[in-house]
Amino acid sequence: MTVEKELKRIAKLDRYVRPEKITGAIKLDSNENFALDGEFVLQVVTEAAKRVDLREYPIDELDGLYEQLARYTGINEKYIGAGSGSDQIIELLLTTLVAGNKKKNKGSRSRATVFVPTFSYFVNRCELHGMRVDRVPLDKNFELDIDRFARSARRSDLVYLCSPNNPTGGQVPRKDAVELLDRLDDSSLVLVDEAYADFSSYSLAREATRRDNVIVLRTLSKAFGLAGARVGYMIAGEKTAGVFRSTIQSPYPVSTLSLTIATGVLERADFVKKTIEGVKGERKRVFERLAEIKGIRVFRSDANFLFVETGKSYSAIARALEKEGIVVKLLGNVSGHAGCMRVTIGTQEMNDRFLKCVEEGATS
Numbered sequence: 001m002t003v004e005k006e007l008k009r010i011a012k013l014d015r016y017v018r019p020e021k022i023t024g025a026i027k028l029d030s031n032e033n034f035a036l037d038g039e040f041v042l043q044v045v046t047e048a049a050k051r052v053d054l055r056e057y058p059i060d061e062l063d064g065l066y067e068q069l070a071r072y073t074g075i076n077e078k079y080i081g082a083g084s085g086s087d088q089i090i091e092l093l094l095t096t097l098v099a100g101n102k103k104k105n106k107g108s109r110s111r112a113t114v115f116v117p118t119f120s121y122f123v124n125r126c127e128l129h130g131m132r133v134d135r136v137p138l139d140k141n142f143e144l145d146i147d148r149f150a151r152s153a154r155r156s157d158l159v160y161l162c163s164p165n166n167p168t169g170g171q172v173p174r175k176d177a178v179e180l181l182d183r184l185d186d187s188s189l190v191l192v193d194e195a196y197a198d199f200s201s202y203s204l205a206r207e208a209t210r211r212d213n214v215i216v217l218r219t220l221s222k223a224f225g226l227a228g229a230r231v232g233y234m235i236a237g238e239k240t241a242g243v244f245r246s247t248i249q250s251p252y253p254v255s256t257l258s259l260t261i262a263t264g265v266l267e268r269a270d271f272v273k274k275t276i277e278g279v280k281g282e283r284k285r286v287f288e289r290l291a292e293i294k295g296i297r298v299f300r301s302d303a304n305f306l307f308v309e310t311g312k313s314y315s316a317i318a319r320a321l322e323k324e325g326i327v328v329k330l331l332g333n334v335s336g337h338a339g340c341m342r343v344t345i346g347t348q349e350m351n352d353r354f355l356k357c358v359e360e361g362a363t364s
């Protein structure tokens with residue numbers, strides 16, 4: 001293919017568009033963690049800034065991060081690999097282990113199975129790399145039909161399981177997820193995206209350490225409040241994690257400053273865990289309040305956000321939010337559900353202001 005033709009193909013693809021920055025707005029659109037005290041993060045950043053010498057390449061800071069990740073997850077560091085956000089890890093895994101690898105479907109494009117709706121960035125990246133993406137719809141309650149998914153997954157080179165799922169919030173029940181892993185042989189690479197697992201009730205991390213074809217993706221962007229530092233990690237079998245660390249990952253994927261900050265926050269994981277519990281409490285409270293509002297449907301969530309179907313009140317609620325200076329992810333119609341929005345759980349005050357707008361919009 002000529003460069004011109006390839007550029008034309010790429011230019012037509014869906015892509016992730018960064019949200020607009022609205023100064024002074026309450027940001028409930030990107031599932032960051034504003035419930036984590038900004039002063040706490042600033043203190044860790046200030047300490048890190050005093051310790052690092054940015055004239056040097058990061059040599060052993062990555063080891064410090066691995067040590068703290070092992071402590072937090074309870075998984076030995078030989079199963080862990082880190083990167084510049086889980087986005088970068090996804091990209092590396094796609095380009096090295098999947099795209100162009102035609103093992104299952106000789107002569108055709110490599111194939112991925114995802115359920116939909118899901119994290120659109122992932123689907124965009126598969127398509128960028130010329131992969132065919134098979135989409136299995138979730139049911140009307142956004143639950144996964146494991147049989148249907150497994151049938152498609154078995155024909156695929158890559159299987160993506162976003163759990164808890166973005167944007168719908170639910171985690172695939174543990175029993176179903178493990179059954180799915182058992183039903184797939186090691187010719188399919190399974191990526192379990194657990195960006196929100198810190199807010200949920202279980203993780204498949206330990207399952208991944210026992211299998212060479214399963215990789216769990218985690219991040220410090222959400223629960224740990226470090227979206228701007230760009231630190232993600234993966235947990236996989238020893239062989240997979242080893243090759244990732246030695247050869248797939250570039251030598252210096254994360255800056256010394258980000259590594260030192262990430263290590264500092266993980267050292268204080270107990271503090272972060274308290275805010276996670278607070279977010280979970282607020283998630284329950286906001287869920288219950290929304291469920292009481294006529295015409296509003298809210299879906300069970302195991303993450304730090306809620307998926308809300310607002311139907312006919314969509315425009316009125318969106319207007320009320322704009323007036324109040326609150327930004328949420330406006331999704332419109334999603335899989336037959338009308339007027340959907342995804343809202344991050346913030347501080348109690350932010351959440352109350354959000355609820356007030358929904359109540360106002362739904363009754364206008």
Ligand SMILES: Cc1ncc(COP(=O)(O)O)c(C=O)c1O
Nearest residue numbers: 085086087119166195219221232
């Ligand atoms: C499901 C999911 N995976 C991965 C990411 C990206 O995380 P990171 O900031 O580590 O690149 C996000 C961010 O929104 C996400 O929702």
